[in-house]
Amino acid sequence: MAIIVQKFGGTSVANAEKIRRAAKRAIERMEAGYQVVVVASARGHQTDELMRDALELNPNPSKRELDQLLSTGEQQTVSLFAMALDAMGHKAISFTGGQIRMMTDGVYSKAQIVSIDSDFIRYELDKGRVVIVTGFQGIDQYGNVTTLGRDGSDTSAVALAGALRAEECEIFTDVDGIYTADPSIYKKAVVLEEISYDEMLEMASLGSGVMHTRSVAFGKRDDVRIRVRNAANDNPGTIITREVPQMEGVLVSSATIQKDMAKIGLAGLPNVPGTAAKVFARLAAAKVVVHDIMQTEISPEKANLSFMVSTANLSTATQVSEELKAELGCDGLFVRAGIALVSVIGVGMRSQYGVAEKFFDALAKAEINIDSITTSEIRISCAVDKSQAEKALEAVCLAFQLDRPARQRAAI
Amino acid sequence: MAIIVQKFGGTSVANAEKIRRAAKRAIERMEAGYQVVVVASARGHQTDELMRDALELNPNPSKRELDQLLSTGEQQTVSLFAMALDAMGHKAISFTGGQIRMMTDGVYSKAQIVSIDSDFIRYELDKGRVVIVTGFQGIDQYGNVTTLGRDGSDTSAVALAGALRAEECEIFTDVDGIYTADPSIYKKAVVLEEISYDEMLEMASLGSGVMHTRSVAFGKRDDVRIRVRNAANDNPGTIITREVPQMEGVLVSSATIQKDMAKIGLAGLPNVPGTAAKVFARLAAAKVVVHDIMQTEISPEKANLSFMVSTANLSTATQVSEELKAELGCDGLFVRAGIALVSVIGVGMRSQYGVAEKFFDALAKAEINIDSITTSEIRISCAVDKSQAEKALEAVCLAFQLDRPARQRAAI
Numbered sequence: 001m002a003i004i005v006q007k008f009g010g011t012s013v014a015n016a017e018k019i020r021r022a023a024k025r026a027i028e029r030m031e032a033g034y035q036v037v038v039v040a041s042a043r044g045h046q047t048d049e050l051m052r053d054a055l056e057l058n059p060n061p062s063k064r065e066l067d068q069l070l071s072t073g074e075q076q077t078v079s080l081f082a083m084a085l086d087a088m089g090h091k092a093i094s095f096t097g098g099q100i101r102m103m104t105d106g107v108y109s110k111a112q113i114v115s116i117d118s119d120f121i122r123y124e125l126d127k128g129r130v131v132i133v134t135g136f137q138g139i140d141q142y143g144n145v146t147t148l149g150r151d152g153s154d155t156s157a158v159a160l161a162g163a164l165r166a167e168e169c170e171i172f173t174d175v176d177g178i179y180t181a182d183p184s185i186y187k188k189a190v191v192l193e194e195i196s197y198d199e200m201l202e203m204a205s206l207g208s209g210v211m212h213t214r215s216v217a218f219g220k221r222d223d224v225r226i227r228v229r230n231a232a233n234d235n236p237g238t239i240i241t242r243e244v245p246q247m248e249g250v251l252v253s254s255a256t257i258q259k260d261m262a263k264i265g266l267a268g269l270p271n272v273p274g275t276a277a278k279v280f281a282r283l284a285a286a287k288v289v290v291h292d293i294m295q296t297e298i299s300p301e302k303a304n305l306s307f308m309v310s311t312a313n314l315s316t317a318t319q320v321s322e323e324l325k326a327e328l329g330c331d332g333l334f335v336r337a338g339i340a341l342v343s344v345i346g347v348g349m350r351s352q353y354g355v356a357e358k359f360f361d362a363l364a365k366a367e368i369n370i371d372s373i374t375t376s377e378i379r380i381s382c383a384v385d386k387s388q389a390e391k392a393l394e395a396v397c398l399a400f401q402l403d404r405p406a407r408q409r410a411a412i
Numbered sequence: 413m414a415i416i417v418q419k420f421g422g423t424s425v426a427n428a429e430k431i432r433r434a435a436k437r438a439i440e441r442m443e444a445g446y447q448v449v450v451v452a453s454a455r456g457h458q459t460d461e462l463m464r465d466a467l468e469l470n471p472n473p474s475k476r477e478l479d480q481l482l483s484t485g486e487q488q489t490v491s492l493f494a495m496a497l498d499a500m501g502h503k504a505i506s507f508t509g510g511q512i513r514m515m516t517d518g519v520y521s522k523a524q525i526v527s528i529d530s531d532f533i534r535y536e537l538d539k540g541r542v543v544i545v546t547g548f549q550g551i552d553q554y555g556n557v558t559t560l561g562r563d564g565s566d567t568s569a570v571a572l573a574g575a576l577r578a579e580e581c582e583i584f585t586d587v588d589g590i591y592t593a594d595p596s597i598y599k600k601a602v603v604l605e606e607i608s609y610d611e612m613l614e615m616a617s618l619g620s621g622v623m624h625t626r627s628v629a630f631g632k633r634d635d636v637r638i639r640v641r642n643a644a645n646d647n648p649g650t651i652i653t654r655e656v657p658q659m660e661g662v663l664v665s666s667a668t669i670q671k672d673m674a675k676i677g678l679a680g681l682p683n684v685p686g687t688a689a690k691v692f693a694r695l696a697a698a699k700v701v702v703h704d705i706m707q708t709e710i711s712p713e714k715a716n717l718s719f720m721v722s723t724a725n726l727s728t729a730t731q732v733s734e735e736l737k738a739e740l741g742c743d744g745l746f747v748r749a750g751i752a753l754v755s756v757i758g759v760g761m762r763s764q765y766g767v768a769e770k771f772f773d774a775l776a777k778a779e780i781n782i783d784s785i786t787t788s789e790i791r792i793s794c795a796v797d798k799s800q801a802e803k804a805l806e807a808v809c810l811a812f813q814l815d816r817p818a819r820q821r822a823a824i
Contacts, residue, residue: 077485
């Protein structure tokens with residue numbers, strides 16, 4: 001019998017009425033002949049409330065105790081969810097991460113899943129029960145509760161789907177799926193029918209919400225078909241799946257925008273091995289997250305190195321860079337704030353040409369100056385002035401026809 | 413190093429301020445050179461709130477899921493308690509019943525403790541940590557959460573104290589200890605310095621609050637010195653301990669009153685083996701809790717049987733008795749409602765005479781008629797008219813000098 005994993009976030013189980021609505025989703029799948037595993041988050045603002053209780057007693061609580069505390073939120077949801085299904089006439093049983101032996105590496109507050117006892121769940125599924133599992137948490141080898149951190153429940157769901165070889169992992173959320181661009185900026189953006197793991201990973205790393213990199217990476221590793229859909233309607237949502245040949249026909253699947261970026265440049269650095277490593281080690285030690293890095297040789301002895309950071313990290317990054325400038329003896333330090341990064345993503349770029357040209361042409365026609373360009377195998381990003389960010393996104397979306405589903409787009 | 417177990421009920425940990433106050437109790441004991449294990453209940457009305465959430469989704473929730481849900485209340489308290497101790501500069505670690513392998517028989521909502529892994533706790537204590545354990549809960553052999561039902565946290569604490577061979581188990585509550593009589597009825601009642609397990613068991617079975625029979629029975633089995641004391645002050649409270657010879661010098665340690673009782677009598681029952689067994693099997697099947705039973709032979713062929721039930725069980729008990737009357741062919745059925753049971757308890761009764769006489773004399777002088785009398789080895793109970801219950805209690809307390817500590821009483 002095929003298995004479906006369904007994940008419901010905190011807003012989808014915030015009260016009794018919403019829990020019942022979510023339970024109906026599980027029943028629909030049961031009645032369609034699937035075995036169903038539900039992964040649920042803590043109700044509504046419960047995690048925030050528990051955090052507030054903790055901080056009232058200790059401004060800097062131990063991560064172990066915080067995990068022990070916060071994990072109760074999901075535990076409450078799953079037992080309530082099981083009761084709801086029971087009241088609707090369906091057999092159900094709830095489990096904590098610990099009870100299904102979702103073993104983690106033991107790093108409190110951001111644990112990694114190491115293994116899952118899927119036999120345990122299969123045994124219950126085979127008894128005709130819906131199995132409801134706490135998202136966001138597991139235990140280490142000593143039985144300590146460990147939470148998975150940000151997007152933890154998605155990761156739990158995708159990892160379970162992988163371990164159970166589920167036919168699909170449905171992620172219920174408050175949006176209709178993955179859009180071609182942020183619909184709050186580009187009003188004509190449409191929901192993608194499908195997207196590859198790699199594209200989704202690029203989007204996630206560019207801060208384009210909905211799914212985070214870790215859960216997508218799990219999906220890619222275990223080849224889990226993920227469906228992102230809206231808990232409030234019956235739209236099919238977006239399927240995140242492995243790359244298939246026809247995806248290459250679609251040049252660009254989406255465009256993203258990252259505002260509040262800044263660029264730091266170290267000009268005339270000594271062009272010797274280890275210089276870049278030293279720079280980024282120091283930035284990492286200062287907990288600065290570095291985005292796109294560009295380095296160009298300007299002479300056999302000198303190179304220019306620049307990188308992007310978010311505005312939030314700018315002052316720390318600047319300070320570290322000033323120290324580095326003195327230490328390494330470079331010619332100058334340039335800081336440019338107020339930058340936005342506009343990117344297009346598509347696996348089709350791997351095999352087809354003309355994407356970069358079309359991208360730059362679109363920006364040129366819109367009279368937007370490009371500060372710098374970076375690329376990956378399936379992504380091209382341009383740094384533009386922040387004031388022109390939205391205009392740039394619109395121009396790009398128009399050029400790549402991101403206002404319509406992939407199938408309806410004209411050839412480039 | 414000697415170990416102290418401290419148990420804090422829901423009202424003693426209801427908010428941050430109270431948790432801090434409870435944590436100070438643990439620190440005091442630490443600083444006095446003890447290793448400390450804390451057992452905590454769910455905060456304030458949390459259990460009630462979770463129950464309300466459950467009933468909103470299912471009027472008749474499964475006991476397994478209810479246990480899974482309710483157990484989160486204690487889990488929250490223990491992690492918050494550990495954070496509070498940490499903030500006060502003391503090392504602490506919290507555990508659920510499952511984490512310390514408090515194994516139960518698996519009966520949801522009223523599980524019995526089967527075993528505890530005390531090595532696990534000792535290991536943490538030896539690291540200089542206060543160990544904080546959830547009361548009220550354990551797990552079965554499959555890892556299902558099972559709660560211990562009424563007085564579950566007291567039972568957890570006493571069982572832990574037994575397993576750890578603790579020097580003392582402190583039960584923090586909202587009263588000063590065990591009184592010679594209910595102070596809300598007999599204003600001059602005083603707190604007992606100590607009381608034997610057997611006396612406490614008699615009191616508990618007579619519905620005299622503070623401690624329930626199960627936790628006291630655990631204490632008796634494992635010879636745990638239990639101290640019942642007030643969380644809000646530093647009074648020494650009452651020690652519940654094994655019987656020592658000098659206790660016998662105290663004739664009566666306390667007097668109790670049970671209002672809202674009724675008596676049912678089956679007159680002229682066939683005096684053949686198995687009749688009484690049949691009567692009480694039928695009452696048990698109807699879930700009627702039977703108190704004192706009296707049987708007297710009135711002829712070689714006939715006997716009178718009577719028993720006490722609480723007023724709440726009276727209509728069911730009457731109905732069952734009417735069926736039994738027809739089936740067994742007895743001469744008459746008598747029901748008397750509006751009875752109160754006044755009892756005196758004391759291990760001294762075992763070896764000394766005159767208690768019954770003094771008791772009956774006290775009631776006679778107060779012009780109170782005795783409906784019936786029952787006794788155990790360390791208890792005498794008289795059924796009196798409900799309207800005279802308080803007067804009867806006062807008369808008895810006066811006769812046995814229950815307005816002063818045992819040591820200050822004159823000889824009988």
